[in-house]
Amino acid sequence: MKLTKRPFGALENGTAVHCWTMENEHGLRAELLDYGATIRSLQVPDRYGVLTDVVLGYDTLEGYVKTPGYLGATIGRFANRIGGAAFTLGSRRYTLSANDGENHLHGGKSGFNDKLWTVISATDTAVTFTLHSPDGDEGYPAALDVRVTYALNGPALRITYEAAADGDTLCCLTNHSYFNLSGGREKAYAHRLRLFAPTYLPVGDDCLPLSRTQTAGTRFDFSQNRPIE
Secondary structure (H helix, E strand, C coil), rough: CCCEEEEEEECCCCCCEEEEEEECCCCCCCEEEEEECCEEEEEEEEECEEEEEEEEECCCHHHHCCCCCCCCCECCCCEEEEEEHHHEEEECCCCCCCCECCCEEEECCHHHCEEEEEEEEEEEEEEEEEEECCHHHHCCCCCEEEEEEEEEEEEEEEHHHEEEEECCCCCCCCEEEECCCCCCCHHHHCCEEECCCCCCCCCCCCCCCCCCEEECCCCCCCCEEEEEC
16 A cells, blocks of 8 residues: 655646545555545456546646536535525525526535645545635635545545534535546446435426435436446
8 A cells, every 4th residue: 555646737826736646455546636625536446457547537737727527526615506696594695606607506616626725634545635715705604624535445435524614604515526437448328327216306407406306217217227328
């Protein structure tokens, strides 16, 4: 097992960005960027023991900075859309930045994916990133401190999120990796999938969530192993 760190370019203001690489005895290899607390690459051994990169990522920092898509990044303060770029908390109405038409998407115009995180702990098997989001960031109330830990746990990569605010606010964190388990040799729609999910959340034409719906009898019923397509 080993941990390495290498340069991964610099932002327009000259701030250096780095890439951490973790490996373990199970053949798992993860590359992580402090820009966006991003998973750049996740290599796993296939059935023949050959390492295969199953996560989409860019080869240079420019791809992450200039291309939309949130590849591999940590999303916050709030993953998904908030209709009308506003919400009511308690008795107060808060207006957020609108970056998806009239709606607020994935934390706004400069969400957590667009921030340089600080590494506060790095070992052979785990790297922890931290970020401070000030009161009023993209319109959200209260200051928020976030930690994201990527850890190699046997044959799996585990992500742990921690967040603490100094007042009432919204917080919904996730990772935005795109997976292709074939390493790009075939389309992801050819993958076979099984989900223990009796319900799903459909969306409208504006991609805002609607009411929870049963999966049975719909194209989203993966109670039995079947191709995604």
